[in-house]
Amino acid sequence: MSDLNFTIKMLGDCRFPSPMQCGRFTGEQEQLLYHSRYEEIRQSIEMDMKPPTMELAGPRERIFFDSAQIACGIVTCGGLCPGINDVIRAITLSLYHHYGVSKVYGFRYGYEGLVKRHGHQPLELSRPLVNWIGELGGTILGSSRGPQEPAEMVDYLEELGIGILFAIGGDGTLKGAAKIAEEVARRGRPISVIGIPKTIDNDISFIQTTFGFETAVTEAKRAIYTAHTEATGARNGIGLVKLMGRDSGFIAAFTALAYSQVNFCLVPEVPFSIGGLLGALSERLERRGHAVILAAEGAGQELVSAIEERDASGNVKHADIGAFLRDTIKGHFSRKGFEINLKYIDPSYTIRSQPANPHDSAFCLLLGHNAVHAGMAGRTNMVVGFWNHQFTHVPISLAVSKRKKIDPEGWLWNSVMASTGQPRDLR
Amino acid sequence: MSDLNFTIKMLGDCRFPSPMQCGRFTGEQEQLLYHSRYEEIRQSIEMDMKPPTMELAGPRERIFFDSAQIACGIVTCGGLCPGINDVIRAITLSLYHHYGVSKVYGFRYGYEGLVKRHGHQPLELSRPLVNWIGELGGTILGSSRGPQEPAEMVDYLEELGIGILFAIGGDGTLKGAAKIAEEVARRGRPISVIGIPKTIDNDISFIQTTFGFETAVTEAKRAIYTAHTEATGARNGIGLVKLMGRDSGFIAAFTALAYSQVNFCLVPEVPFSIGGLLGALSERLERRGHAVILAAEGAGQELVSAIEERDASGNVKHADIGAFLRDTIKGHFSRKGFEINLKYIDPSYTIRSQPANPHDSAFCLLLGHNAVHAGMAGRTNMVVGFWNHQFTHVPISLAVSKRKKIDPEGWLWNSVMASTGQPRDLR
Amino acid sequence: MSDLNFTIKMLGDCRFPSPMQCGRFTGEQEQLLYHSRYEEIRQSIEMDMKPPTMELAGPRERIFFDSAQIACGIVTCGGLCPGINDVIRAITLSLYHHYGVSKVYGFRYGYEGLVKRHGHQPLELSRPLVNWIGELGGTILGSSRGPQEPAEMVDYLEELGIGILFAIGGDGTLKGAAKIAEEVARRGRPISVIGIPKTIDNDISFIQTTFGFETAVTEAKRAIYTAHTEATGARNGIGLVKLMGRDSGFIAAFTALAYSQVNFCLVPEVPFSIGGLLGALSERLERRGHAVILAAEGAGQELVSAIEERDASGNVKHADIGAFLRDTIKGHFSRKGFEINLKYIDPSYTIRSQPANPHDSAFCLLLGHNAVHAGMAGRTNMVVGFWNHQFTHVPISLAVSKRKKIDPEGWLWNSVMASTGQPRDLR
């Protein structure tokens, strides 16, 4: 606990009064306890240690930038996730309306757009342009994967007079943002780098919820519905659904809770064996005549002959558990001479490309506003997080330090067991 | 024209007055013109030929069956299609409420359920049971593919005292229904066989619209939306969607009209070459930076090395145009060193398993009622069709005589050209 | 029959070859039989009368206007209806892409925008502007009610060099369009006036379906769902829904078919008495404990003390049957000391403001294209209609001659009776 470091980097003194009309913090230090269990906190206070606390997000009384002097930039990287356009919209409108910044650039196609020689002219984000984009899925800026040279990117930021760069993306993107912040620091320039964590898997450490996750669970329901309808429409029908979740099974677990026709939920955090799964599946088919299986894409990776490959963003490319399970289950029952009807559903892009649902729209609005407040107040090398129903500042280094994962002994996984009725141990 | 035969087979005289409260036809012969163009009809009348007409569906004043004496049965075969449960519900409730039939069996798992030795006990369809099933996708009876022995099926129908068998299914199912009707005729039994044509592809001859088609077009929009969002979210993004349409491209064509972000629509009726498609695609990417391609599953079958195989229902199994196009396009641009981002979306099951939309719900209700009227009035070996906004009786032999197809010179395909802007000739 | 006049007015000779790439009619006279019953047509041909036929819509080989020389205008009037923006989009893009017209004006706020002195500058409709508007409900042009002086409007059309005016609106709007066409004819100017009939009630004569109707039925389902849920959630619950349908009950009737929880459907075409309704309602509450009542807004007008008033468009303002039924039913059961729980739902605006569903989107696209074909080919004083699954040309005078109504003896109303189970006679 003592090695947690929630200290947020600052560009320098906040010399300017905020033009923000309402709700400004009178101090800079308002903090939220990171843990919420009584015993742990009492013990750390008694041992004269400060329990881990996080800086709260929000507008400050004094800000770092002279808003009349700076331009700002927004970049979106990696795969699609519901809500990106809402965040772009919220940042742009907050810069214009709350702080009077007069120029906001939207860089095209991820970090590529920050490298001048690639020749992607940035969009000037005007109010009429961004007004309706929350209704659209995807990203109006376009995206790409993979890193670019920090020095080249900072050159371009300086040339354009960027004061704050907002980077919307996942692990790889945030690591890239940290490198930009370090290059900025090396040059001693007044450029703030604020990350907005984008991971549909909701697996960023020290952050309870990321945008797009609720929409993903909402949209996943359609795949489960399909699987269940197909499974019950045939003798010994099996509906097999693969959902997102490379390293953490949060989407799969919440989908299993939201739609109780799921009979088996497989996640990366909880190992299973083929024998264990097939045994339980046979038993279910005998008893009920159909089954719905939901697998996070990272589940059972040790079972498939993992092809060690990395995609352009540096993520390990996982072998396809969905196709593996489909073929394995079909083969097994075929060898036993037991006729099944398996339908395999992989809704990935359809989920990722949806616009945010109202919950995520509101969440993205607040994320965007708080990212602007943080940037204007001179914070840098941080992401906007969410903890105990409040927005927070989290150093990038912490956010990317490890993946958040389902605790196989915790309430979430226990609730999934309680809802699906699947055997606790499928090994 | 003169060889069209719309004569509907009858079991015998209609001896009973109908208990149906309202809207009964005073005669048995009300007819609808099959063609609607002026010149064709004028010519045939002048030549003293009767132009082709169809018997209108609807309740008759006199009916064949004594409703107190018969049971009825419903069977659902083949793949899922939105609206099956609505049809089951409409038939069941019409038999109970309009005619006072007291027993309706739902056979399980397609024609298998009509063969006693398979041991699938039929469901007794009660009013509370069927009341809410229209809200569910799929079929509550379960389905299967492939034929069964007519003699065995008629044995079971006789044993159960079935007066009318309603068979909901596609081409293969209707051919099976005709064989049952022939076996019944051979035995001289008073059993009526009424088909309700189920083809999500809407490709049954002499029938303008089949149930589930509107829902399929509605649901397909989501796949197009995904494809367009992914295509515009990346440099040289290509969204490729495969939709249903083995022999006829109606779903693809109407989807292209309903969602105008489609740039290329490929259907079985209009040949194209790989060179033609790639040339037009390159041109579009140069000009606009993204493209959406929509392919019916039966499009370009001559291009893929067709594996001659038939599925259990006897349909030719088509090679997968979606995967073929995905790989061919990727390979082409990769060889040219031109970076593209192609996302392939295959929503098939998700569309098939949806419940009917309100349009199809109303349509299925009327289909079911008219099927009951036809059966009670002693019609047999026919399907309920729809022509010029009215329900009709169509002999099974006509309905399965050939596939309805898009006319490449007609208004529909011309409208698709006008909407997509794709070159008329992609060969 | 003999007095039907389907002759379409022409501005003059079609001197120019069409630039439209595909699907052009080789002649100008292709026609569709208006009636489709065999006997009627045979008789008229035998009596040497031409049975009523309609000119088919579609592109012609030769056109009237030199597309390089004209501007075109679009105006939207009256209440909102799903699909208006789709029609605007289709007309605009067809003029640009199919015919090469270079300027399309969108007049603001209905006919007001056609009167220069009101000072509403018309929008120039560009391709990027109209591209996405199909996703939006309402009308991007704004609307208003009520007529304007034809002379003033034609003055402005001449000043702006308008060749074709497209007027999207209902009865009053079409009558206004006819007056513009007459003023144009009086002046002998080459200005075509093409109406696109907009009536969510689907009650225009000689036209089977108008745009927005399918969407309205789809959206109405939500109100029925609410009514049924509230009705079953309380002892003696009654859900009362008022839907659109001033003079014709098509929306109510199709909604009753689409959603079979409706127990009583009340439409303007079928009179009922309060005593008849209350009697049947009491009987249903005794038997089933809840009831859902659906009333078209024009139902039972003779029962409410009609306030004779006309709105700005000249439509008779109807007294509110919804509030009347609510109060009458509550009063009745209260006097009887029988506790009921009535919830009244009036979803009007919510339905009218939705974007078109995919069915209507495709329909609006084709309507818009055919309106452009008609205008470019010199037709005027007509609307684009739809009959027997094909688009047609209908003179405005015919389209507004009377309201299309439900036939209380026809299949639609009989099917409603068959579905709701309500007594045939509620008088």
Add this chain to the structure above:
Amino acid sequence: MSDLNFTIKMLGDCRFPSPMQCGRFTGEQEQLLYHSRYEEIRQSIEMDMKPPTMELAGPRERIFFDSAQIACGIVTCGGLCPGINDVIRAITLSLYHHYGVSKVYGFRYGYEGLVKRHGHQPLELSRPLVNWIGELGGTILGSSRGPQEPAEMVDYLEELGIGILFAIGGDGTLKGAAKIAEEVARRGRPISVIGIPKTIDNDISFIQTTFGFETAVTEAKRAIYTAHTEATGARNGIGLVKLMGRDSGFIAAFTALAYSQVNFCLVPEVPFSIGGLLGALSERLERRGHAVILAAEGAGQELVSAIEERDASGNVKHADIGAFLRDTIKGHFSRKGFEINLKYIDPSYTIRSQPANPHDSAFCLLLGHNAVHAGMAGRTNMVVGFWNHQFTHVPISLAVSKRKKIDPEGWLWNSVMASTGQPRDLR
């Protein structure tokens, strides 16, 4: 702070081992800190006061009831709210599957069903019956308002052998549940009373989120969409929406964040004057030509001539702010001779009767499970709450002690100001 009492009442010793397979707490005392700001907690610990903590919900190692011996009952009271059926389902299945309880009664029509002489036979809730009810809005048990005599209700509970009564309802219902628990205590009977707080307004103290709230915000979007479409479709269009929120404006505030076309958000917690509103509205119409106003039903109650009346549940009946604003705004601009087009939308029932969205479905599942765990472990006179992303036990007396309200100085209201751009002070 020191007078907060989160002590949960117990029926007695927990003598039985839990049959619950997984996730049981090893102790009974696991606790969550109620506050989460650092300074407050540090100070209370330094002052040797225990900061307020809540007992965490979840399964216990030892339970109070012998599950083989008891029946359980569920009752639903008050207005509809999305998710009631999900809670009924979760409780029923958890009792059966997790604890082996063999009989679960569903009392009909609220507390009326607990009074035997009213003659409402309770439903026996079987597994097949509850399996699909989550797909339905409303409550399958029916509901009613108003209290009943505690003694009569406890008589019936004893007669039926009820061990745990689950009461799903709002303030009035929970007060009624407390009275039942007190009567039970007076008699010294082993009957646990567990409340599940139902308030679509999300205004129960010490509970961050109640079920149905997320669905309500999601569904409210449709009303805002309508209002905005109507407002922009006419000159000086005004869309006025009334949403739920008698005492607290949470739904209105979150809806304003989720859908950024809202220009004025009015809530009970923030007073405004007619003059202030009309001035700001005039200014907006001058500047932008349209406006969307969103009013919680309890907003501006001091402005309307409040009719002091209480409904059957004892809630103060509020005068209708929606109709008041509609008439006041219309009158004002009419007197000024300034033509506006105001459309008033009141979607109340339509929102309340929807089924839960996936977020609320998952939430209701966990609520139901935790209610069962609490009851089986002998807790009573409490509700299941949710705080800092964890389920908790809250004494009924605390939960009903006061309404949770929006803090006009807090982040939520400040974010609404930031999003709508409305003047901070409309008085």
